[in-house]
Amino acid sequence: MTGPAAYHPVACGPSALLLEVADAVTALALAEHLRVTVDATDVVPGARTVLVDGAAPAALGAALSRWDPAVDPPDGPLVEVPVVYDGADLASVAELWGCTTREVVERHTSLALVSAFCGFAPGFAYLSGLPEEWAVPRLDSPRTRVPAGSVALAGTWSAVYPTASPGGWRLLGRTDLTLWDHRRTPPALLAPGTRVVFREAR
Structure with missing residues (x-):
């Protein structure tokens, strides 16, 4: 990591720079800072990285010099996700x-989560905020098909499967919300920075 800025730069191709940071919270904060302080083709947060593409080196350097990792990013929009908690792994998570x-339902609906980044599939948001002591392992054998709208846990992440796909996360329930719609701006309902709360659907 580099001095007080706490990032390590790695060149990626002719026009991009990968900034390695300590964790997903820091990555999101840095990405939000760069989106408003530098003209770039794209700024993409990850679990412990931020990829910046198309920014002028001098402008990017100046923006990084002004970043204070102690300052939290502004709150993003809030999305409530209604969930029917009848997932196949609800009992195993309870165990x-x-x-x-x-x-389990009460704990999950008590969390204030934030979309740290999207990956795996379009609109698949990795939601941070699950306490370390509630971390759960992925399934030993992934399912060949997880239905769209499945609400799940793995490690210290929570997520909602935007489309049907294979997956090894533990399923708590399901929602009817559309997580990915290419006609929407942005297409991902839970874009990075979005605050997320789950509520039990009655």
Whole structure:
């Protein structure tokens, strides 16, 4: 990491720079800072990186020099996700957490999550904010098909599958929200920076 800025730059091709940081929260904060302070073709946060493409080196350097990692990014839009908690792995998550399935629902709906980045599939948002002590392992054998709208956990991440796909995350339930729509701006409902709360659908 570089001095107080806490990033490590790595050149990526002729016009991009990969900035390695400590964690997803820092990556999101840096990405939000760069989006408003530098003219770039794209700024893409990851779990511990920010990819900046098409920015003039001098302008990017100046923007990085002004970044204070101690300053939180502004709050993004809030999305409430209604969930029917009937997932195939609800009982196994309860066992891992040492609680009842009812308590799993209560814990999950109590969280204030943030979309840190999107990956794996279009609109698949990695939602940060799950406490370390609630981290759960992925399935030993991934499912060949997880339905669209499935609400799931893996590690310290929560997510909603935007489309049907294979997957090894533990399924808590399902939502009817459309997570990805190419006609929408932005197409991803849970774009990076979006605040997310889950609520139980009655």
